[in-house]
Amino acid sequence: MSAAVTVAALCERFGFASNADAGLAISGVQTLARASVTDLSFLANPQYRQAAKASSAGLIIATEADASWLDRPCLISRNPYAGFARVAALFEPRADVLPGIHPSAVIDTRASVDPSASIGPLVTIGARSVIAAGAQIGPGCVIGEDCVVGADTTLVARVTLVKRVRLGARVLIHPGAVLGADGFGLAFDQGAWLKVPQLGGVLIGDDCEIGANTTIDRGALDDTILEADVRLDNQIQIGHNVQIGAHTAIAGCTAIAGSAKIGRYCLIAGGAGVVGHIEICDKVTVAAMSLVTHSIKTPGEYASGTPLQLKQDWRKNAVRFKELDTLARRIRKLPGD
Numbered sequence: 001m002s003a004a005v006t007v008a009a010l011c012e013r014f015g016f017a018s019n020a021d022a023g024l025a026i027s028g029v030q031t032l033a034r035a036s037v038t039d040l041s042f043l044a045n046p047q048y049r050q051a052a053k054a055s056s057a058g059l060i061i062a063t064e065a066d067a068s069w070l071d072r073p074c075l076i077s078r079n080p081y082a083g084f085a086r087v088a089a090l091f092e093p094r095a096d097v098l099p100g101i102h103p104s105a106v107i108d109t110r111a112s113v114d115p116s117a118s119i120g121p122l123v124t125i126g127a128r129s130v131i132a133a134g135a136q137i138g139p140g141c142v143i144g145e146d147c148v149v150g151a152d153t154t155l156v157a158r159v160t161l162v163k164r165v166r167l168g169a170r171v172l173i174h175p176g177a178v179l180g181a182d183g184f185g186l187a188f189d190q191g192a193w194l195k196v197p198q199l200g201g202v203l204i205g206d207d208c209e210i211g212a213n214t215t216i217d218r219g220a221l222d223d224t225i226l227e228a229d230v231r232l233d234n235q236i237q238i239g240h241n242v243q244i245g246a247h248t249a250i251a252g253c254t255a256i257a258g259s260a261k262i263g264r265y266c267l268i269a270g271g272a273g274v275v276g277h278i279e280i281c282d283k284v285t286v287a288a289m290s291l292v293t294h295s296i297k298t299p300g301e302y303a304s305g306t307p308l309q310l311k312q313d314w315r316k317n318a319v320r321f322k323e324l325d326t327l328a329r330r331i332r333k334l335p336g337d
């Protein structure tokens with residue numbers, strides 16, 4: 001959307017309250033520092049209150065308390081950042097997508113493609129795969145056998161669905177993601193590794209988003225499962241038979257080992273690791289670079305690792321870490337008070 005939009009229209013569409021003139025119009029969105037009088041911005045963090053006061057933005061989304069303090073044209077929202085996301089979507093450029101199949105696409109005769117779907121150049125679609133209404137398959141995507149791409153789902157470009165991958169409706173998958181590759185299943189016997197066949201699939205719920213170069217392995221027997229509205233950042237590894245509950249968000253470079261179960265409404269920050277065969281309950285937050293080595297049964301915020309410090313201090317402390325067990329044993333032997 002490129003045309004200006006009025007305060008009245010925004011309030012009607014998104015349910016904002018406002019202290020601004022109903023006819024005030026904005027034609028774009030921008031940060032507080034860069035906004036002009038025709039832009040909308042937002043105040044979601046108290047640290048930016050002075051920046052909001054000084055901003056040239058014509059309209060700011062803020063809480064009721066902040067709007068009163070700012071004393072300037074505002075849209076009032078209990079969650080200004082979410083409100084900004086909704087408004088910003090009106091101004092996101094979107095290319096027109098026409099239904100049809102590009103001449104360079106290769107589609108197995110046993111596959112099914114809805115006439116309203118868009119199949120881009122150099123796409124391949126394997127046997128018994130189904131592409132539902134409104135789906136968009138971007139350039140260079142590879143869809144293997146027995147896959148399902150749900151209604152209005154988008155594979156941006158170079159996405160690979162290896163086999164037995166089922167995507168729900170309105171899923172968004174970014175370039176380079178690979179779903180349905182073999183899980184890391186190995187058995188050691190007589191001095192050599194024996195590959196365990198990966199006979200399951202991958203099941204992705206409605207409204208999920210999967211970041212660039214993220215990988216999700218198919219299950220060994222049962223499926224690897226993401227429930228509805230799971231959001232994965234870039235370069236995440238999801239092992240075979242992992243289950244992730246609805247509305248959980250996971251930041252980049254996290255690795256989750258096979259058969260781990262993560263609950264709903266969890267937040268896992270970047271670079272975290274989750275070992276296999278454990279369970280994390282609903283509403284758990286895991287801090288960046290943390291390693292989860294055991295099940296978590298109580299909601300809350302969890303962290304592990306050591307904070308950044310001068311190298312010479314870290315080296316001294318690393319030596320002392322090795323002595324902690326010996327020190328603890330000595331303390332237990334001390335006479336009581």
